[in-house]
Amino acid sequence: MIENNTDNSLLLFKLLVPEMLPVFQKRYTILRTIKYNQPIGRRLLAERLALGERGVRSEIDFLKDHNLLESNAAGVSLTEEGKKLLPQLSLLIHKVEGLAPLENYLAQKLDLTKVVIVPGDADQNCEILHELGQASGAFLRDVVQDQWVIAVTGGTTMAEVAHNIPQTVGKKDVLVVPGRGGLGEDVEIQSNTIAAEIAQRLGASYRLLHVPDGIQNETLEPLLSDHKVQEVINLSKKANLLVHGIGIPEVMALRRDSDWQSIQRYSRKEPVGEAFGTYFAADGSVALVTPTVGPKVEDIAKLDMVVAVAGGKSKADAIMSVLRASFVDVLIVDQGAAEVIKKQIEE
Amino acid sequence: MIENNTDNSLLLFKLLVPEMLPVFQKRYTILRTIKYNQPIGRRLLAERLALGERGVRSEIDFLKDHNLLESNAAGVSLTEEGKKLLPQLSLLIHKVEGLAPLENYLAQKLDLTKVVIVPGDADQNCEILHELGQASGAFLRDVVQDQWVIAVTGGTTMAEVAHNIPQTVGKKDVLVVPGRGGLGEDVEIQSNTIAAEIAQRLGASYRLLHVPDGIQNETLEPLLSDHKVQEVINLSKKANLLVHGIGIPEVMALRRDSDWQSIQRYSRKEPVGEAFGTYFAADGSVALVTPTVGPKVEDIAKLDMVVAVAGGKSKADAIMSVLRASFVDVLIVDQGAAEVIKKQIEE
DNA sequence: TCCTCACGGGTCATTTTATATCCCGCTATT
DNA sequence: AATAGCGGGATATAAAATGACCCGTGAGGA
Numbered sequence A, B: 001m002i003e004n005n006t007d008n009s010l011l012l013f014k015l016l017v018p019e020m021l022p023v024f025q026k027r028y029t030i031l032r033t034i035k036y037n038q039p040i041g042r043r044l045l046a047e048r049l050a051l052g053e054r055g056v057r058s059e060i061d062f063l064k065d066h067n068l069l070e071s072n073a074a075g076v077s078l079t080e081e082g083k084k085l086l087p088q089l090s091l092l093i094h095k096v097e098g099l100a101p102l103e104n105y106l107a108q109k110l111d112l113t114k115v116v117i118v119p120g121d122a123d124q125n126c127e128i129l130h131e132l133g134q135a136s137g138a139f140l141r142d143v144v145q146d147q148w149v150i151a152v153t154g155g156t157t158m159a160e161v162a163h164n165i166p167q168t169v170g171k172k173d174v175l176v177v178p179g180r181g182g183l184g185e186d187v188e189i190q191s192n193t194i195a196a197e198i199a200q201r202l203g204a205s206y207r208l209l210h211v212p213d214g215i216q217n218e219t220l221e222p223l224l225s226d227h228k229v230q231e232v233i234n235l236s237k238k239a240n241l242l243v244h245g246i247g248i249p250e251v252m253a254l255r256r257d258s259d260w261q262s263i264q265r266y267s268r269k270e271p272v273g274e275a276f277g278t279y280f281a282a283d284g285s286v287a288l289v290t291p292t293v294g295p296k297v298e299d300i301a302k303l304d305m306v307v308a309v310a311g312g313k314s315k316a317d318a319i320m321s322v323l324r325a326s327f328v329d330v331l332i333v334d335q336g337a338a339e340v341i342k343k344q345i346e347e
Numbered sequence C: 001t002c003c004t005c006a007c008g009g010g011t012c013a014t015t016t017t018a019t020a021t022c023c024c025g026c027t028a029t030t
Numbered sequence D: 001a002a003t004a005g006c007g008g009g010a011t012a013t014a015a016a017a018t019g020a021c022c023c024g025t026g027a028g029g030a
Helices: A004-018 A018-035 A042-049 A053-065 A080-096 A099-109 A129-143 A156-164 A191-202 A217-225 A227-237 A249-255 A260-266 A314-324 A334-347 B002-016 B022-039 B042-049 B054-067 B080-095 B099-110 B128-143 B156-164 B191-202 B217-224 B227-237 B249-257 B260-266 B313-323 B335-346
Strands: A069-073 A073-076 A114-118 A148-150 A175-178 A241-245 A271-275 A276-279 A286-289 A304-311 A328-334 B069-074 B075-078 B116-117 B149-152 B175-178 B241-245 B271-275 B280-283 B288-289 B305-309 B330-332
Touching: A004 A080, A004 B002, A004 B022, A004 B080, A018 A053, A018 A073, A018 B002, A018 B022, A042 A053, A042 A073, A053 A069, A069 A328, A069 B149, A073 A080, A073 A276, A080 A099, A080 B002, A099 A114, A099 A334, A099 B042, A114 A129, A114 A334, A129 A156, A129 A191, A129 A241, A129 A304, A129 A328, A148 A227, A148 A328, A156 A191, A156 A304, A156 B191, A175 A227, A191 A286, A217 B156, A249 A260, A249 A271, A271 A314, A276 B241, A276 B271, A286 B191, A304 A334, A314 A334, A328 A334, B002 B080, B002 B271, B022 B042, B022 B054, B022 B075, B022 B080, B042 B054, B042 B075, B054 B069, B054 B260, B075 B080, B080 B099, B099 B116, B099 B335, B116 B128, B116 B335, B128 B191, B128 B241, B128 B305, B149 B191, B149 B227, B156 B191, B175 B227, B249 B260, B249 B271, B271 B313, B280 B313, B305 B313, B313 B330, B330 B335
Parallel strands: A114 A328, A148 A175, A148 A241, A241 A304, A304 A328, B116 B330, B149 B175, B149 B241, B241 B305, B305 B330
Antiparallel strands: A069 A073, A271 A276, A276 A286, B069 B075, B271 B280, B280 B288
């Protein structure tokens, strides 16, 4: 009833003064961008936000007049007041954008237990990945129980998740393990590195998996027979919780110096999405499995809780292909991806 | 907590997009003015709202685009949607303007049991009197109990109250009596007429008091000895509820063709407010009692519930003078008067 | 019945506001 | 000491809000 009243106020404002919405979003975006880049100059900010320099300047002046920003020779920064305001604004944006209904809609249509949508679009504002990380981190912190085993994968998104998990006092006997080897890429986004960081932030312990990706099966087998490797792999196959990112095959191939042509050639179908080293076709079927250690689709389907994290309009197709494989339980996305997915569902 | 959330949303909007507030108010005022004057033309509307013709036009176009208005050859009118929206907007304006806190503040500072504030200023928009009437009417309807006797006075404000009391099924045995004779002025705003209309709308019965105001005491006495007159006067002296307007002495003198000079001469102090034929000085003391029938200040002070209704910035002083006499329990005013009163209290 | 007045809609010059793009002196970092 | 990037100032330009008309038309009063 009273809650209804809140929504009602919003509806009335949106109905009677709709021109304020873009302004509200603009100012929120500016504050958020400053939060993640402070101190930052006016020009850089304008470039990053794809706005005119003078426009940004007017807004900065406005926000400064309201004591949300302060500026010195290094650039503008958030004041204490501004810092306090941002989380509240985030909630309000969530309401204004109607993200709660969208979350419910997607959860129902996609048969997921939970959908979390973060306002914004990672394609347009790269700091949305931070927000995505924070949301995922908060979710992890809330959901993890004592003595759980958490498996995580690599990737830039997962790296952000790791960086943004709030430092918490440790749950008891929680163990974080990498979901695959993944020594083929930048150490910053390897699953090992990410597992370690998540463990550290959760106050949990961790095991590592020192097996390179993409090597031939013959070379792999002796490694697999190692009992320490075996143990970690078995742990990840029976994890209570798996958190993974979702990749766009073409982009991943580029990053890993793999040959996109050959991936396509060896695929049974056109791969449009990737998760834990498996490429999925648009219909959710497996297009290609890269030779790597770690759990396969059939293992993952048995897990209690699989959390997928991804952001950006461009990842919508990849996300859909993975979701159609029906092993994901919780989806944490940004608004950009969520809205594209909604459109696809409606068609 | 959730309520808090509502206020919080409003606060955040007001903080981050303050420029929308005047627009919101403007559009609300336009809708409200149309409601009371439909169908009305663009120019007339502009004149009444003291806005430019073109500005009003843009807003009308906007509201028409949103299906809140429709226009024909006679002028613009509210659509069904617009009619439904207005009460909700009224509530929202009440929140936006922070009138609830203001009501509490005034109630506490002025030692009143209840204060009701209607958005707007009757001096600027005469239709605010209608709103004031509606608010008073709603209050009356809610508060009146079976077998109550209600005494009412005359005046333009009270006439509006009468016109706007929602037609309700009758309470049992409610009786409405005029608080004074008042045959000296326009029949439309005589207390007799008003008593009759209020009674009709409440489904109550009424008695009338056919005694002219302002006549000499010698002429008055034989009338007072009439037992029907006596009965009505006694009823009003023991009423459960008295509703009265508040007048500005100078204005009233003008309307009644009385001599303002002589009123001043016979007054003990400078009269700044009037209620039921009694003129009050700024400190709340009685400045002059016009020769009339009906309850005096000392009678009224004994009543359980005295409701004062008044609107317009210009009436603030008059209201204060009456309130200082300390017999009013409930004050129903408009925002214009309320804000001036608040300022006076703070000084 | 006609007549007239106010209606909505169209137009356009004017003013006000927003925007884009420089320049400058400063300061913190290299 | 050099320099890159900062905030602040200035100005030409584009855009939008405004004010002031006219016009054909339909409703309501005579």
